[in-house]
Amino acid sequence: MNFNNDKIDELAMKAINAKGVEKERLLADLLQLMKPWLTRNIHLNHGRLKGLGTSWADVEAIFDTMIWEVVYGIYRVKYDPNQGQGHFTKFIYDHVRTPVGNERDYRNAEMRSNENETTSMDKTDENGLTLSHAIPNEGKSIEETVSDSMNLSSVLEAFANQAKNGETKAKALLMAIRSEKFDNANIAEVLGATSYGASERQKMKRIKEEFKQFLSDSGIGKRELVTQ
Structure with a gap:
């Protein structure tokens, strides 16, 4: 090249x-x-x-x-x-x-954290059952559920309420997460641009980083939410 x-x-x-x-x-x-x-x-x-x-x-x-x-x-x-x-x-x-x-x-730390979480999930209680047995598998994706009691819309609403220009950021995040329904052109429109170029990619990266920090600070910790 x-x-x-x-x-x-x-x-x-x-x-x-x-x-x-x-x-x-x-x-x-x-x-x-x-x-x-x-x-x-x-x-x-x-x-x-x-x-x-x-x-x-x-x-x-x-x-x-x-x-x-x-x-x-x-x-x-x-x-x-x-x-x-x-x-x-x-x-x-x-x-x-x-x-x-x-x-x-960051990725190495995330892998170690996931390994530790898996280990704790596999520990047995006094009945010989693991913690994973206590959590029902309803086939929900991470986009459908953030935790047992909080869904995606609730998390994005909370983020929108505390972030500067939060409503715009939350809409862009939702479109990035729901990539099967929205594309980059939709995200660009929300960000006030006519096309999804280098500037819009940088904006989305910063929004995702801000959202990851919000999840961490809130104790939700579901990084999968911000990956396309």
Whole structure:
């Protein structure tokens, strides 16, 4: 896969220095120009993480988010090729290592937690029964039930009530969860966009992270709710 680092550097700086709609357009052009490089590096990192349950879309979102934050000046380190930071692709790769590492650590911790939960479910009581025997299996998916007493709509309503712009976020989450009924175009419309591009992917990633934190803080802890 061929890519031209000099052209990427030039376009990256134009995007960083642009404003408004022009910045959005140049960011889209930058992502398109970087596509061969992104595909290769997403493939490499996905290969290392897929065994832990990380999807291609998860890794793609990590790279896209890093580029988006750098272009919009949100990231903690500013890109400036005149400061010895090298090509834009090198800068992104160097700094994406931290979120990739965080994803790996999170997945490992999740696997350990699931193993511990399975072990506790298999412990027998005084009657020789496991805890899993006490929980009826009604064939419900995680989208249909969050816990024995709280359904998805209740959780999203609670999230909407406490989050900033919560109603919009809850609607977008519902559409992401109910992917058999809604597509990215529906999500984009809820987010106030005409199409589902890089900016909308970043928004959804941040909304999902906020929702995961809400679930954790609420003691619900059902991460499956935020995976498409």
